Amino acid sequence: MLDPYKIREDFPILKRRFNDYPLIYFDNAATSQKPKQVIEVVKDFYENHNANVHRAVHTLSQEASELYENAHEEVAKFINAEDMEETVFVRGTTEAINLVAYAWGLYNLRKDDEVLITLMEHHSNIVPWENLSKINGFKVRYAEVNNDGTLDYEAFEKMVSNKTKLVCFSHVSNVTGVVNDVKRIVKVAHEHEALTLVDGAQSVPHLPVNVKDLDVDFLAFSGHKMLAPTGIGVLYGRRGILEKMEPFHGGGEMIREVSFDPVAKRCSISLNSLPWKFEAGTPNVCGGIGLMEAVKYLKKIGMENVESHEEMLTAYAMRRMQECKNVEIYGPKDASAKCGIIPFGINGSSSHDIALALDNYGIMIRSGFHCAQPLHQILKLQSSARASFYIYNTREEIDRFIEVLKEIA
């Protein structure tokens, strides 16, 4: 069991008050708050270990390199990757997906090929494919979702064919919190020899995720949604696929040698080993170390405990929200099909009216499209208000949220 009250002591920001009300932070699907352990490790890095990583012989650089490499190891273990060579550090989920698009898709997708995505995707899993299809001419196809925002698996399965080269989908919808059946989707994709890219931005922070068990080819996720600093994220890729891929960005760190041929008057380039081949330039060393600390923090709690705590909060909040007249919960009504995210609306108010009213009481939620406009179109919503939970949220906070909802609805 997870003790949110004990956990809250680690989060300095939760002591803040707004308009004389205690902060209730329900915008965790956008970003999580940071525990003092992560804040301290970032501070300690800059105070004691800061240097550029790799290829320097001095002690500080060796310390920084070791920490940065350990961070890759820790993350690899967290998702059960084979080893650190399969975990590329990037800026976040968006960059991870773009990396796959431009380092794999650009070279492997052709005119008659298809990339299959779903209509519940975040824009970051739509735009790179639409952009790339303009260059390569392949077709982007969209698997339908049902009226409650769940994936129409039968329709999806019918859309997978031998033309499908890549299936991209979110593990957990950032709007409805719907948890997709990754294994089922991956099985169908692999039967057709298509690769799979899973957007794990809303799953890796909240559930146990095991890449070997799920059998995914790529998994993208962000550090800042799982207690780590902003600007650090991860692309997991199966080693065999990553090895065959071209680099994404070019520069230092990602090369082994750049040698000038005086006859040809050209430079020949040999690439570095994994994962550095995909980490051009000076990386976000401190972000990586912060992510390592965040992963250690989550492992100590246990991801099964994180999942069950959020399940409890979601079920409780959904039950209590039904007490509020004029409040409508969007998406599935069954909390067990979801993961810590509740989209909702109040009759006669826009999502922004709701978010501003709650903000007045120190309750922070998100409003708008949440970067998933197509899903809002399918659900026939102009926008939605979204409450999302994490390890430090409590039932008492939900009680307060309900109290205010009743007042403003």
Next chain:
Amino acid sequence: MANVEDYVARIEETCGEEKSLIVTFKYDRKDEVIRKILKKAKMEKSVSGIIFELMFGNASFRLYSSGKAIFRNLKDKNELKNILSSLLS
């Protein structure tokens, strides 16, 4: 006419089909802003004395005691600034 920049910290366009503009007033001037706006705009509804549904001319908006306001269906930020200028003068 009031200089809007003296009172406004931030104006943000909302994300969603409803095109609204959210104004965050400067914290140290929010009480003055609220007082001035409540004096000039027509009150349609109030929730617990901290959320005010208001009209000013054809502009419909909500003002919050936290020092924020949401203006609906305006053409652009210039129209908003003109309204704010009148409200705050």
